[in-house]
Amino acid sequence: MRLGFIGLGTMGTPMATNLLKAGHALRVFDIDRSRADALIALGAEWAESPAEAAQGAEVVLTSLPGPAQVEEVIAGEGGVLEGIGAGAVWVDLTTNEIEVIRTLAALMAEKGAETLDVPVTGGVLNAHAGKITVFAGGPEAAFETVRPVLDAMAAEVFHFGALGSGTVIKLVTNFVAFVNAVALGEGMIFATKYGIDTGHALEAIKSSYADSFVAQTDGGKIMSGDYASDFVMSLACKDIRLTLELAGKMGLELPATELSGRVFNEARESYGENVGCLQAIRLLEERNGVALSRLTAAAGLPGS
Known part of the structure:
Protein backbone atom coordinates (compact mmCIF):
# COMPACT_ATOMS: atom_id res chain seq x y z
CA MET A 1 0.00 0.00 0.00
CA ARG A 2 1.00 3.65 -0.43
CA LEU A 3 1.61 5.06 3.03
CA GLY A 4 2.46 8.39 4.59
CA PHE A 5 4.19 8.23 7.98
CA ILE A 6 4.67 11.27 10.21
CA GLY A 7 6.67 11.21 13.44
CA LEU A 8 9.96 9.31 13.50
CA GLY A 9 10.68 9.13 17.21
CA THR A 10 11.71 6.15 19.31
CA MET A 11 8.54 4.24 18.39
CA GLY A 12 7.79 5.78 15.01
CA THR A 13 11.10 4.87 13.38
CA PRO A 14 10.98 1.12 14.08
CA MET A 15 7.30 0.95 13.12
CA ALA A 16 8.02 2.73 9.84
CA THR A 17 10.99 0.42 9.24
CA ASN A 18 8.79 -2.65 9.58
CA LEU A 19 6.31 -1.20 7.10
CA LEU A 20 9.10 -0.82 4.57
CA LYS A 21 10.31 -4.35 5.22
CA ALA A 22 6.77 -5.60 4.59
CA GLY A 23 6.87 -4.07 1.11
CA HIS A 24 4.74 -0.97 1.60
CA ALA A 25 5.65 2.24 -0.25
CA LEU A 26 6.46 4.86 2.36
CA ARG A 27 6.70 8.65 2.32
CA VAL A 28 7.92 10.05 5.64
CA PHE A 29 8.09 13.35 7.50
CA ASP A 30 9.51 14.50 10.83
CA ILE A 31 10.51 17.92 12.18
CA ASP A 32 14.06 16.51 12.36
CA ARG A 33 14.98 15.39 8.85
CA SER A 34 18.00 13.42 10.06
CA ARG A 35 15.67 10.92 11.69
CA ALA A 36 14.57 9.84 8.22
CA ASP A 37 18.07 9.04 6.92
CA ALA A 38 18.00 5.33 7.75
CA LEU A 39 14.49 4.95 6.33
CA ILE A 40 15.44 6.75 3.12
CA ALA A 41 18.38 4.38 2.80
CA LEU A 42 15.88 1.52 2.96
CA GLY A 43 13.73 3.01 0.21
CA ALA A 44 11.43 5.53 1.87
CA GLU A 45 10.72 8.86 0.20
CA TRP A 46 11.15 12.14 2.10
CA ALA A 47 8.22 14.56 2.29
CA GLU A 48 8.76 18.27 2.88
CA SER A 49 5.57 18.60 4.93
CA PRO A 50 2.78 16.51 6.45
CA ALA A 51 0.61 17.56 3.52
CA GLU A 52 3.14 16.16 1.07
CA ALA A 53 3.40 12.93 3.09
CA ALA A 54 -0.37 12.55 2.77
CA GLN A 55 -0.63 13.25 -0.97
CA GLY A 56 -1.55 10.10 -2.84
CA ALA A 57 -1.39 7.94 0.30
CA GLU A 58 -3.98 5.26 0.91
CA VAL A 59 -3.17 5.35 4.64
CA VAL A 60 -1.56 8.17 6.63
CA LEU A 61 -0.06 7.26 10.00
CA THR A 62 0.94 9.69 12.76
CA SER A 63 3.10 8.77 15.76
CA LEU A 64 3.50 11.90 17.87
CA PRO A 65 4.09 12.92 21.51
CA GLY A 66 0.58 14.15 22.29
CA PRO A 67 -2.60 16.04 21.35
CA ALA A 68 -1.00 19.41 20.62
CA GLN A 69 1.44 17.90 18.12
CA VAL A 70 -1.32 15.89 16.45
CA GLU A 71 -3.50 18.98 16.03
CA GLU A 72 -0.62 20.89 14.45
CA VAL A 73 0.39 18.08 12.09
CA ILE A 74 -3.17 17.40 10.96
CA ALA A 75 -4.84 20.83 10.90
CA GLY A 76 -1.92 23.29 10.94
CA GLU A 77 -0.34 25.02 7.99
CA GLY A 78 0.97 22.41 5.58
CA GLY A 79 -0.87 19.76 7.56
CA VAL A 80 -2.26 16.41 6.53
CA LEU A 81 -5.70 17.88 5.78
CA GLU A 82 -4.16 19.86 2.95
CA GLY A 83 -2.90 16.72 1.26
CA ILE A 84 -5.10 13.77 2.14
CA GLY A 85 -7.47 12.48 -0.51
CA ALA A 86 -10.96 11.03 -0.49
CA GLY A 87 -11.00 7.36 0.41
CA ALA A 88 -7.81 7.51 2.47
CA VAL A 89 -7.60 6.45 6.12
CA TRP A 90 -5.81 8.42 8.82
CA VAL A 91 -4.38 6.15 11.54
CA ASP A 92 -3.31 7.98 14.70
CA LEU A 93 -0.85 5.86 16.65
CA THR A 94 -0.51 8.56 19.32
CA THR A 95 -1.97 8.19 22.80
CA ASN A 96 -4.26 11.14 22.21
CA GLU A 97 -7.17 13.03 23.75
CA ILE A 98 -10.53 11.65 22.61
CA GLU A 99 -12.06 15.06 21.91
CA VAL A 100 -9.09 15.98 19.73
CA ILE A 101 -9.47 12.74 17.78
CA ARG A 102 -13.20 13.33 17.25
CA THR A 103 -12.71 16.94 16.17
CA LEU A 104 -10.02 16.04 13.67
CA ALA A 105 -12.01 13.02 12.46
CA ALA A 106 -14.87 15.38 11.57
CA LEU A 107 -12.45 17.46 9.49
CA MET A 108 -11.16 14.30 7.85
CA ALA A 109 -14.71 13.30 6.97
CA GLU A 110 -15.15 16.61 5.14
CA LYS A 111 -12.25 15.51 2.94
CA GLY A 112 -13.82 12.09 2.41
CA ALA A 113 -11.23 10.36 4.61
CA GLU A 114 -11.80 7.94 7.51
CA THR A 115 -10.13 8.01 10.93
CA LEU A 116 -8.91 5.31 13.29
CA ASP A 117 -7.37 5.84 16.71
CA VAL A 118 -4.76 3.10 17.09
CA PRO A 119 -2.45 3.72 20.07
CA VAL A 120 0.32 1.18 20.56
CA THR A 121 1.92 -0.56 23.51
CA GLY A 122 4.85 -2.91 24.06
CA GLY A 123 7.93 -0.70 24.14
CA VAL A 124 10.81 0.09 21.83
CA LEU A 125 12.35 -3.39 21.66
CA ASN A 126 9.05 -4.92 20.58
CA ALA A 127 8.55 -2.08 18.10
CA HIS A 128 11.85 -3.03 16.43
CA ALA A 129 10.83 -6.70 16.42
CA GLY A 130 7.36 -6.00 15.04
CA LYS A 131 5.82 -7.45 18.20
CA ILE A 132 3.94 -4.49 19.67
CA THR A 133 0.23 -4.57 20.48
CA VAL A 134 -2.18 -2.10 18.90
CA PHE A 135 -5.64 -1.03 20.08
CA ALA A 136 -7.91 0.25 17.30
CA GLY A 137 -11.12 2.25 17.43
CA GLY A 138 -13.17 3.42 14.46
CA PRO A 139 -15.21 2.12 11.54
CA GLU A 140 -14.95 -1.60 10.86
CA ALA A 141 -14.44 -1.13 7.12
CA ALA A 142 -11.57 1.30 7.67
CA PHE A 143 -10.02 -1.09 10.17
CA GLU A 144 -10.14 -3.95 7.66
CA THR A 145 -8.55 -1.70 5.05
CA VAL A 146 -5.55 -0.94 7.25
CA ARG A 147 -5.28 -4.38 8.87
CA PRO A 148 -2.34 -5.44 6.63
CA VAL A 149 -0.51 -2.26 7.69
CA LEU A 150 -1.11 -2.93 11.38
CA ASP A 151 -0.11 -6.58 11.02
CA ALA A 152 3.25 -5.48 9.60
CA MET A 153 4.01 -3.59 12.83
CA ALA A 154 2.31 -5.64 15.52
CA ALA A 155 1.99 -9.15 16.92
CA GLU A 156 -1.41 -8.43 18.47
CA VAL A 157 -4.09 -6.30 16.80
CA PHE A 158 -7.35 -5.49 18.60
CA HIS A 159 -10.41 -3.60 17.32
CA PHE A 160 -12.71 -2.39 20.09
CA GLY A 161 -15.45 -0.61 18.16
CA ALA A 162 -16.27 3.07 17.85
CA LEU A 163 -13.73 5.86 17.38
CA GLY A 164 -12.03 6.59 20.70
CA SER A 165 -12.31 3.07 22.08
CA GLY A 166 -8.71 2.23 21.19
CA THR A 167 -7.54 5.25 23.15
Whole structure:
Protein backbone atom coordinates (compact mmCIF):
# COMPACT_ATOMS: atom_id res chain seq x y z
CA MET A 1 0.00 0.00 0.00
CA ARG A 2 1.00 3.65 -0.43
CA LEU A 3 1.61 5.06 3.03
CA GLY A 4 2.46 8.39 4.59
CA PHE A 5 4.19 8.23 7.98
CA ILE A 6 4.67 11.27 10.21
CA GLY A 7 6.67 11.21 13.44
CA LEU A 8 9.96 9.31 13.50
CA GLY A 9 10.68 9.13 17.21
CA THR A 10 11.71 6.15 19.31
CA MET A 11 8.54 4.24 18.39
CA GLY A 12 7.79 5.78 15.01
CA THR A 13 11.10 4.87 13.38
CA PRO A 14 10.98 1.12 14.08
CA MET A 15 7.30 0.95 13.12
CA ALA A 16 8.02 2.73 9.84
CA THR A 17 10.99 0.42 9.24
CA ASN A 18 8.79 -2.65 9.58
CA LEU A 19 6.31 -1.20 7.10
CA LEU A 20 9.10 -0.82 4.57
CA LYS A 21 10.31 -4.35 5.22
CA ALA A 22 6.77 -5.60 4.59
CA GLY A 23 6.87 -4.07 1.11
CA HIS A 24 4.74 -0.97 1.60
CA ALA A 25 5.65 2.24 -0.25
CA LEU A 26 6.46 4.86 2.36
CA ARG A 27 6.70 8.65 2.32
CA VAL A 28 7.92 10.05 5.64
CA PHE A 29 8.09 13.35 7.50
CA ASP A 30 9.51 14.50 10.83
CA ILE A 31 10.51 17.92 12.18
CA ASP A 32 14.06 16.51 12.36
CA ARG A 33 14.98 15.39 8.85
CA SER A 34 18.00 13.42 10.06
CA ARG A 35 15.67 10.92 11.69
CA ALA A 36 14.57 9.84 8.22
CA ASP A 37 18.07 9.04 6.92
CA ALA A 38 18.00 5.33 7.75
CA LEU A 39 14.49 4.95 6.33
CA ILE A 40 15.44 6.75 3.12
CA ALA A 41 18.38 4.38 2.80
CA LEU A 42 15.88 1.52 2.96
CA GLY A 43 13.73 3.01 0.21
CA ALA A 44 11.43 5.53 1.87
CA GLU A 45 10.72 8.86 0.20
CA TRP A 46 11.15 12.14 2.10
CA ALA A 47 8.22 14.56 2.29
CA GLU A 48 8.76 18.27 2.88
CA SER A 49 5.57 18.60 4.93
CA PRO A 50 2.78 16.51 6.45
CA ALA A 51 0.61 17.56 3.52
CA GLU A 52 3.14 16.16 1.07
CA ALA A 53 3.40 12.93 3.09
CA ALA A 54 -0.37 12.55 2.77
CA GLN A 55 -0.63 13.25 -0.97
CA GLY A 56 -1.55 10.10 -2.84
CA ALA A 57 -1.39 7.94 0.30
CA GLU A 58 -3.98 5.26 0.91
CA VAL A 59 -3.17 5.35 4.64
CA VAL A 60 -1.56 8.17 6.63
CA LEU A 61 -0.06 7.26 10.00
CA THR A 62 0.94 9.69 12.76
CA SER A 63 3.10 8.77 15.76
CA LEU A 64 3.50 11.90 17.87
CA PRO A 65 4.09 12.92 21.51
CA GLY A 66 0.58 14.15 22.29
CA PRO A 67 -2.60 16.04 21.35
CA ALA A 68 -1.00 19.41 20.62
CA GLN A 69 1.44 17.90 18.12
CA VAL A 70 -1.32 15.89 16.45
CA GLU A 71 -3.50 18.98 16.03
CA GLU A 72 -0.62 20.89 14.45
CA VAL A 73 0.39 18.08 12.09
CA ILE A 74 -3.17 17.40 10.96
CA ALA A 75 -4.84 20.83 10.90
CA GLY A 76 -1.92 23.29 10.94
CA GLU A 77 -0.34 25.02 7.99
CA GLY A 78 0.97 22.41 5.58
CA GLY A 79 -0.87 19.76 7.56
CA VAL A 80 -2.26 16.41 6.53
CA LEU A 81 -5.70 17.88 5.78
CA GLU A 82 -4.16 19.86 2.95
CA GLY A 83 -2.90 16.72 1.26
CA ILE A 84 -5.10 13.77 2.14
CA GLY A 85 -7.47 12.48 -0.51
CA ALA A 86 -10.96 11.03 -0.49
CA GLY A 87 -11.00 7.36 0.41
CA ALA A 88 -7.81 7.51 2.47
CA VAL A 89 -7.60 6.45 6.12
CA TRP A 90 -5.81 8.42 8.82
CA VAL A 91 -4.38 6.15 11.54
CA ASP A 92 -3.31 7.98 14.70
CA LEU A 93 -0.85 5.86 16.65
CA THR A 94 -0.51 8.56 19.32
CA THR A 95 -1.97 8.19 22.80
CA ASN A 96 -4.26 11.14 22.21
CA GLU A 97 -7.17 13.03 23.75
CA ILE A 98 -10.53 11.65 22.61
CA GLU A 99 -12.06 15.06 21.91
CA VAL A 100 -9.09 15.98 19.73
CA ILE A 101 -9.47 12.74 17.78
CA ARG A 102 -13.20 13.33 17.25
CA THR A 103 -12.71 16.94 16.17
CA LEU A 104 -10.02 16.04 13.67
CA ALA A 105 -12.01 13.02 12.46
CA ALA A 106 -14.87 15.38 11.57
CA LEU A 107 -12.45 17.46 9.49
CA MET A 108 -11.16 14.30 7.85
CA ALA A 109 -14.71 13.30 6.97
CA GLU A 110 -15.15 16.61 5.14
CA LYS A 111 -12.25 15.51 2.94
CA GLY A 112 -13.82 12.09 2.41
CA ALA A 113 -11.23 10.36 4.61
CA GLU A 114 -11.80 7.94 7.51
CA THR A 115 -10.13 8.01 10.93
CA LEU A 116 -8.91 5.31 13.29
CA ASP A 117 -7.37 5.84 16.71
CA VAL A 118 -4.76 3.10 17.09
CA PRO A 119 -2.45 3.72 20.07
CA VAL A 120 0.32 1.18 20.56
CA THR A 121 1.92 -0.56 23.51
CA GLY A 122 4.85 -2.91 24.06
CA GLY A 123 7.93 -0.70 24.14
CA VAL A 124 10.81 0.09 21.83
CA LEU A 125 12.35 -3.39 21.66
CA ASN A 126 9.05 -4.92 20.58
CA ALA A 127 8.55 -2.08 18.10
CA HIS A 128 11.85 -3.03 16.43
CA ALA A 129 10.83 -6.70 16.42
CA GLY A 130 7.36 -6.00 15.04
CA LYS A 131 5.82 -7.45 18.20
CA ILE A 132 3.94 -4.49 19.67
CA THR A 133 0.23 -4.57 20.48
CA VAL A 134 -2.18 -2.10 18.90
CA PHE A 135 -5.64 -1.03 20.08
CA ALA A 136 -7.91 0.25 17.30
CA GLY A 137 -11.12 2.25 17.43
CA GLY A 138 -13.17 3.42 14.46
CA PRO A 139 -15.21 2.12 11.54
CA GLU A 140 -14.95 -1.60 10.86
CA ALA A 141 -14.44 -1.13 7.12
CA ALA A 142 -11.57 1.30 7.67
CA PHE A 143 -10.02 -1.09 10.17
CA GLU A 144 -10.14 -3.95 7.66
CA THR A 145 -8.55 -1.70 5.05
CA VAL A 146 -5.55 -0.94 7.25
CA ARG A 147 -5.28 -4.38 8.87
CA PRO A 148 -2.34 -5.44 6.63
CA VAL A 149 -0.51 -2.26 7.69
CA LEU A 150 -1.11 -2.93 11.38
CA ASP A 151 -0.11 -6.58 11.02
CA ALA A 152 3.25 -5.48 9.60
CA MET A 153 4.01 -3.59 12.83
CA ALA A 154 2.31 -5.64 15.52
CA ALA A 155 1.99 -9.15 16.92
CA GLU A 156 -1.41 -8.43 18.47
CA VAL A 157 -4.09 -6.30 16.80
CA PHE A 158 -7.35 -5.49 18.60
CA HIS A 159 -10.41 -3.60 17.32
CA PHE A 160 -12.71 -2.39 20.09
CA GLY A 161 -15.45 -0.61 18.16
CA ALA A 162 -16.27 3.07 17.85
CA LEU A 163 -13.73 5.86 17.38
CA GLY A 164 -12.03 6.59 20.70
CA SER A 165 -12.31 3.07 22.08
CA GLY A 166 -8.71 2.23 21.19
CA THR A 167 -7.54 5.25 23.15
CA VAL A 168 -9.65 4.30 26.17
CA ILE A 169 -8.11 0.83 26.29
CA LYS A 170 -4.60 2.28 25.93
CA LEU A 171 -5.25 4.64 28.84
CA VAL A 172 -6.57 1.72 30.90
CA THR A 173 -3.52 -0.44 30.23
CA ASN A 174 -1.20 2.46 31.02
CA PHE A 175 -2.77 3.55 34.29
CA VAL A 176 -2.99 -0.04 35.50
CA ALA A 177 0.73 -0.38 34.70
CA PHE A 178 1.59 2.88 36.49
CA VAL A 179 -0.29 1.83 39.61
CA ASN A 180 1.47 -1.55 39.48
CA ALA A 181 4.85 0.15 39.09
CA VAL A 182 4.37 2.27 42.21
CA ALA A 183 3.15 -0.76 44.18
CA LEU A 184 6.12 -2.81 42.96
CA GLY A 185 8.55 -0.08 43.99
CA GLU A 186 6.98 0.23 47.42
CA GLY A 187 7.14 -3.54 47.93
CA MET A 188 10.80 -3.71 46.95
CA ILE A 189 11.61 -0.75 49.20
CA PHE A 190 9.72 -2.31 52.12
CA ALA A 191 11.62 -5.60 51.81
CA THR A 192 15.00 -3.94 51.29
CA LYS A 193 14.54 -1.61 54.25
CA TYR A 194 13.85 -4.64 56.45
CA GLY A 195 17.16 -6.15 55.33
CA ILE A 196 16.00 -8.64 52.70
CA ASP A 197 18.10 -8.88 49.55
CA THR A 198 16.42 -6.77 46.87
CA GLY A 199 16.91 -9.32 44.11
CA HIS A 200 15.47 -12.12 46.22
CA ALA A 201 12.50 -9.93 47.11
CA LEU A 202 11.83 -9.27 43.43
CA GLU A 203 12.02 -12.96 42.60
CA ALA A 204 9.55 -13.69 45.40
CA ILE A 205 7.15 -11.09 44.01
CA LYS A 206 7.44 -12.60 40.54
CA SER A 207 6.77 -16.08 41.94
CA SER A 208 3.67 -15.08 43.85
CA TYR A 209 0.14 -13.74 43.44
CA ALA A 210 1.74 -10.29 43.25
CA ASP A 211 3.39 -11.14 39.91
CA SER A 212 2.58 -8.95 36.92
CA PHE A 213 3.91 -7.93 33.53
CA VAL A 214 5.28 -4.86 35.30
CA ALA A 215 7.18 -6.97 37.82
CA GLN A 216 8.57 -9.19 35.09
CA THR A 217 9.54 -6.33 32.81
CA ASP A 218 10.29 -3.35 35.05
CA GLY A 219 11.75 -4.91 38.19
CA GLY A 220 15.08 -5.44 36.46
CA LYS A 221 14.99 -1.91 35.02
CA ILE A 222 14.61 -0.49 38.52
CA MET A 223 17.47 -2.58 39.91
CA SER A 224 19.77 -1.77 36.98
CA GLY A 225 19.20 1.98 37.27
CA ASP A 226 17.71 2.16 33.77
CA TYR A 227 14.30 3.26 35.09
CA ALA A 228 12.58 2.60 31.73
CA SER A 229 14.53 5.20 29.81
CA ASP A 230 12.69 4.19 26.61
CA PHE A 231 9.41 5.69 27.92
CA VAL A 232 9.97 9.17 29.24
CA MET A 233 8.35 10.85 32.23
CA SER A 234 6.56 13.51 30.18
CA LEU A 235 4.63 10.83 28.27
CA ALA A 236 3.68 8.98 31.44
CA CYS A 237 2.41 12.17 33.08
CA LYS A 238 0.53 13.09 29.90
CA ASP A 239 -1.23 9.71 29.86
CA ILE A 240 -2.16 9.99 33.54
CA ARG A 241 -3.54 13.48 32.92
CA LEU A 242 -5.64 12.28 29.98
CA THR A 243 -6.93 9.38 32.08
CA LEU A 244 -7.99 11.54 35.02
CA GLU A 245 -9.55 14.20 32.79
CA LEU A 246 -11.64 11.58 30.99
CA ALA A 247 -12.53 9.88 34.28
CA GLY A 248 -13.76 13.23 35.60
CA LYS A 249 -16.00 13.70 32.56
CA MET A 250 -17.39 10.19 33.14
CA GLY A 251 -18.02 10.86 36.83
CA LEU A 252 -15.51 8.23 37.95
CA GLU A 253 -13.22 8.21 40.98
CA LEU A 254 -9.83 6.55 40.45
CA PRO A 255 -8.03 7.00 43.78
CA ALA A 256 -5.15 4.61 43.09
CA THR A 257 -4.46 6.31 39.76
CA GLU A 258 -4.63 9.74 41.38
CA LEU A 259 -2.11 8.74 44.05
CA SER A 260 0.21 7.13 41.53
CA GLY A 261 -0.11 10.17 39.30
CA ARG A 262 1.02 12.38 42.16
CA VAL A 263 4.19 10.31 42.51
CA PHE A 264 4.92 10.50 38.78
CA ASN A 265 4.30 14.24 38.63
CA GLU A 266 6.50 14.90 41.66
CA ALA A 267 9.23 12.81 40.03
CA ARG A 268 8.91 14.92 36.89
CA GLU A 269 9.37 18.06 38.97
CA SER A 270 12.45 16.55 40.65
CA TYR A 271 14.20 14.93 37.68
CA GLY A 272 12.77 16.50 34.52
CA GLU A 273 10.59 15.67 31.53
CA ASN A 274 12.92 13.40 29.61
CA VAL A 275 14.05 10.87 32.22
CA GLY A 276 12.71 7.31 32.26
CA CYS A 277 9.23 7.12 33.73
CA LEU A 278 10.29 4.69 36.46
CA GLN A 279 12.29 7.49 38.03
CA ALA A 280 9.05 7.70 40.02
CA ILE A 281 10.45 4.73 41.96
CA ARG A 282 13.75 6.54 42.43
CA LEU A 283 11.77 9.32 44.12
CA LEU A 284 10.33 6.78 46.58
CA GLU A 285 13.78 5.28 47.16
CA GLU A 286 15.29 8.62 48.03
CA ARG A 287 12.43 9.60 50.31
CA ASN A 288 12.74 6.32 52.19
CA GLY A 289 16.53 6.21 52.27
CA VAL A 290 16.69 2.90 50.41
CA ALA A 291 18.65 2.03 47.26
CA LEU A 292 17.17 -0.45 44.81
CA SER A 293 19.44 0.53 41.94
CA ARG A 294 23.04 1.37 41.19
CA LEU A 295 22.06 5.01 40.74
CA THR A 296 20.61 5.45 44.20
CA ALA A 297 23.30 3.27 45.74
CA ALA A 298 25.90 5.63 44.27
CA ALA A 299 24.13 8.46 46.08
CA GLY A 300 24.97 6.78 49.37
CA LEU A 301 21.59 5.24 50.22
CA PRO A 302 21.58 1.85 51.93
CA GLY A 303 20.43 -1.13 49.95
CA SER A 304 21.29 -4.68 49.03
